[in-house]
Amino acid sequence: MPQYKVLFVCLGNICRSPMAEYVLRHQAEAAGVAHRIEVASAGTSGWHDGANMHRGTLNKLKRQGIDNRGFTSRKVQKSDGTDFNYLIAMDDDNLAELERLFGHRPEQIFKLTDLVPELGYTHVPDPWYTDNFDETYELVRAGSDALLKKLGLV
Structure with a gap:
């Protein structure tokens, strides 16, 4: 049973949030802590439900040697607010939608860039x-590194 459950959230769930999902999963595996963290992603719009990642995301993950198989886009669900320890948004609009759905919980719901303010x-x-x-990719990689440190997994 994983100790932490993380959901990355963007608008359509085909570019940013799946990239973050697969990057964090890859980093956790490389650090030997994959058994302690479960990672998923979703979109606030539902526009691409059932679709694969954007080809640009697929290609970038492939070039980085990160497995990009087994993905299916989905919309944020009501149960995500209780099923995940962290809901991490890619931008202010996604954050606002998560807070509309689940309330203002800055310890659980925040932006990925909040973890790496030094990047500007x-x-x-x-x-x-x-x-x-x-x-x-560079922002997602840096944010995922910072999240693993925040959680005490590396």
Whole structure:
């Protein structure tokens, strides 16, 4: 049974949040703590329910040697507020939607960039619009590293 359950959340659940899900899972496996953390992702919109990741996310994970199989996009569910220890948003809009659904709980619901303020970002830019999957990956990687440290897993 995992000690921590983390849900990454973006708008459509095909670019940023699945990248974060797979990066954190990969980092936890590399650190030998995968048995202590369960990772998933969801979107606030539900626009892509049942879809695979965006090809840009798939390709970036593949280039980094990160397994990208077995993903299916889904919308945030009411049960996520109790099923997960942490709901981590990619931007202010996603954070606002999570807080609308589950209430203001800053110890449980926050933005990924809150974990890495030294990088100077207030949100993870959406590569759906920027087409910069490298930038998204670097932010997700740094945020995932910081989360593993925050949880005392590394």
